[in-house]
Amino acid sequence: MAKSMSLLWGAGSPPCWRVMIALEEKRLQGYKHKLLSFEKGEHKSQEVLDINPRGQLPAFRHGDNIVNESCAACLYLENQFKSQGTKLIPDGPAEEALVYQRMFEGLTLNDKLNSVIYYEWFVPEEERHESAVKRNREELANELTLWEGYLEKVAAGSYLAGAFSLADVIVFPSVAYAFRFGLSVGRYPKLAKYYRLLKDRPSIKASWPPHWVDSPQGYNCLKDL
Amino acid sequence: MAKSMSLLWGAGSPPCWRVMIALEEKRLQGYKHKLLSFEKGEHKSQEVLDINPRGQLPAFRHGDNIVNESCAACLYLENQFKSQGTKLIPDGPAEEALVYQRMFEGLTLNDKLNSVIYYEWFVPEEERHESAVKRNREELANELTLWEGYLEKVAAGSYLAGAFSLADVIVFPSVAYAFRFGLSVGRYPKLAKYYRLLKDRPSIKASWPPHWVDSPQGYNCLKDL
Numbered sequence: 001m002a003k004s005m006s007l008l009w010g011a012g013s014p015p016c017w018r019v020m021i022a023l024e025e026k027r028l029q030g031y032k033h034k035l036l037s038f039e040k041g042e043h044k045s046q047e048v049l050d051i052n053p054r055g056q057l058p059a060f061r062h063g064d065n066i067v068n069e070s071c072a073a074c075l076y077l078e079n080q081f082k083s084q085g086t087k088l089i090p091d092g093p094a095e096e097a098l099v100y101q102r103m104f105e106g107l108t109l110n111d112k113l114n115s116v117i118y119y120e121w122f123v124p125e126e127e128r129h130e131s132a133v134k135r136n137r138e139e140l141a142n143e144l145t146l147w148e149g150y151l152e153k154v155a156a157g158s159y160l161a162g163a164f165s166l167a168d169v170i171v172f173p174s175v176a177y178a179f180r181f182g183l184s185v186g187r188y189p190k191l192a193k194y195y196r197l198l199k200d201r202p203s204i205k206a207s208w209p210p211h212w213v214d215s216p217q218g219y220n221c222l223k224d225l
Numbered sequence: 226m227a228k229s230m231s232l233l234w235g236a237g238s239p240p241c242w243r244v245m246i247a248l249e250e251k252r253l254q255g256y257k258h259k260l261l262s263f264e265k266g267e268h269k270s271q272e273v274l275d276i277n278p279r280g281q282l283p284a285f286r287h288g289d290n291i292v293n294e295s296c297a298a299c300l301y302l303e304n305q306f307k308s309q310g311t312k313l314i315p316d317g318p319a320e321e322a323l324v325y326q327r328m329f330e331g332l333t334l335n336d337k338l339n340s341v342i343y344y345e346w347f348v349p350e351e352e353r354h355e356s357a358v359k360r361n362r363e364e365l366a367n368e369l370t371l372w373e374g375y376l377e378k379v380a381a382g383s384y385l386a387g388a389f390s391l392a393d394v395i396v397f398p399s400v401a402y403a404f405r406f407g408l409s410v411g412r413y414p415k416l417a418k419y420y421r422l423l424k425d426r427p428s429i430k431a432s433w434p435p436h437w438v439d440s441p442q443g444y445n446c447l448k449d450l
Contacts, residue, residue: 053371065322069329075300076325080318093305097290100301104294107332129352146278 001081005031008048008059010038012209014110014173015070016058021169022074024203027085035210071103074169086203088166098161102150106171109147112140113174117181117221141225144178144188151190159197172198180212182220226306230256233273233284235263237434239335239398240295241283246394247299249428252310260435296328299394311428313391323386327375331396334372337365338399342406342446366450369403369413376415384422397423405437407445 005028009016023031036042036057044055051059052068060066060073062080067073078088090096115136120128154160160167175195179185185192198204230253234241248256261267261282269280276284277293285291285298287305292298303313315321340361345353379385385392400420404410410417423429 053374062318062322065319067322067326069326072322072325072329076318076322079314079321089304093287093301094290096304097287097292097297097301100297101292101294104297124356127352127354127357131349132352149278 002028002030003032004063006061007031007033008036008051008057009033010036010043010057011211012177013038013057014177015056017173017176017207017209018070018170019058019060019073019077020207021172021203022077022088022166024206025086025088025164025169026077026081028077028081029206071107071170074166078166086164088164088169090161090163090165095162095165099165099167102160102167103170106167106174109143109171110174110177112136112143113177113181116140117177117219137225140222144183144191144225147175148188148190151194160194164201168198172204178222180217182217182223183225184223187225227253227255228257229288231286232256232258233261233276233282234258235261235268235282236436237402238263238282239402240281242398242401242432242434243295243395244283244285244298244302245432246397246428247302247313247391249431250311250313250389250394251302251306253302253306254431296332296395299391303391311389313389313394315386315388315390320387320390324390324392327385327392328395331392331399334368334396335399335402337361337368338402338406341365342402342444362450365447369408369416369450372400373413373415376419385419389426393423397429403447405442407442407448408450409448412450 002023005023007016007019007023009020023029036045036048038057042048043057048057048059049055051061051066054068056068058070058073059068062076065076067076074088089099115122116133119133119136123132150160151158154162159165160171172195175191176199178188179192179195183191227248230248232241232244232248234245248254261270261273263282267273268282273282273284274280276286276291279293281293283295283298284293287301290301292301299313314324339347341358344358344361348357375385376383379387384390385396397420400416401424403413403416404420408416
């Protein structure tokens with residue numbers, strides 16, 4: 001099965017990482033993959049555009065089926081390989097509700113991280129404002145505090161929705177991102193504990209961004225958050 | 226079943242509308258609901274915050290299960306009531322892939338609409354730039370052109386992924402929004418056809434934003450797009 005799958009990806013991109021974790025969890029190792037460089041603009045290459053007209057990574061294909069949106073790809077993989085590997089969506093209504101809820105909230109968390117970490121990438125120089133930078137940072141701090149609260153409510157040392165689930169597949173890369181960019185372990189202890197719980201999980205270790213291994217710490221822009 | 230459900234909603238909000246369409250399609254009429262006013266800030270009231278700490282609408286509850294993120298609520302309803310009402314996620318892998326893919330792309334479409342229609346709502350006066358307004362409009366036009374292309378590829382007069390599906394539940398409210406705000410039927414004929422195909426569907430008619438009935442046309446800000 002995995003042989004009919006191919007993934008074009010960029011290192012350190014949470015959306016790409018989500019799909020790679022899901023592939024590992026569903027025991028779909030052996031899929032074809034190619035690492036492309038955002039810096040060189042390879043996500044806008046014809047090779048990507050042929051699969052993803054948005055010129056974004058991941059670009060994922062399973063046979064003739066194309067699923068480029070990372071959460072869509074994860075849902076697709078879980079549904080197509082329900083009985084293989086880790087069950088990523090639980091059967092119980094309460095657990096299922098929580099998995100979906102956190103999964104989609106995870107997209108907001110990631111957007112808010114991007115709006116701080118990549119402000120200068122997203123906003124042209126002449127449109128930048130100190131007031132926007134300040135507001136984005138405050139909104140990210142509020143968002144992270146919300147997740148601290150969520151983790152406080154689940155059982156100690158637990159995943160986001162009981163057992164490991166699709167919620168963790170979607171959210172973990174953003175949490176890893178936050179700590180790579182200097183988030184304070186002291187001020188966000190629950191998130192730090194969650195990070196430690198998951199970082200050595202085989203699916204996550206196997207898909208760890210290669211350039212993070214060589215240089216474990218990114219630009220420390222979140223340290224005062 | 227529907228009696229144990231409650232929805233706090235705001236009129237004309239695509240996320241709220243999605244959940245209401247899904248409830249209709251799954252034959253869950255009879256749920257409790259309460260219309261709140263964004264203008265009066267009622268989405269930040271304690272009543273909402275008790276269910277949705279983000280202070281956003283929809284705020285949806287089924288018994289003790291809370292699912293506020295609109296796509297999460299739709300996935301939850303489909304999975305909990307699989308054999309009831311319309312089947313919103315098809316079984317075939319190709320169809321399923323397309324439903325998930327379009328559903329998540331629909332979130333981008335909605336974001337891009339918001340960035341044009343609500344620019345002055347989202348961006349404080351001293352941070353506004355003509356260059357940003359222009360770029361947002363160009364990006365929205367590109368986005369809409371992408372959807373024109375998607376609709377050109379599916380069978381004539383068709384839904385987004387073959388039969389009516391979760392993709393339509395998520396995307397239709399944004400398309401309705403675009404036309405309400407003046408999108409040109411002549412320049413986006415496939416989207417216009419899609420809009421006409423769906424607007425009288427019982428689930429959509431039953432959940433049509435009440436203030437749109439009294440005043441069918443919004444501010445014409447998309448007419449030149």
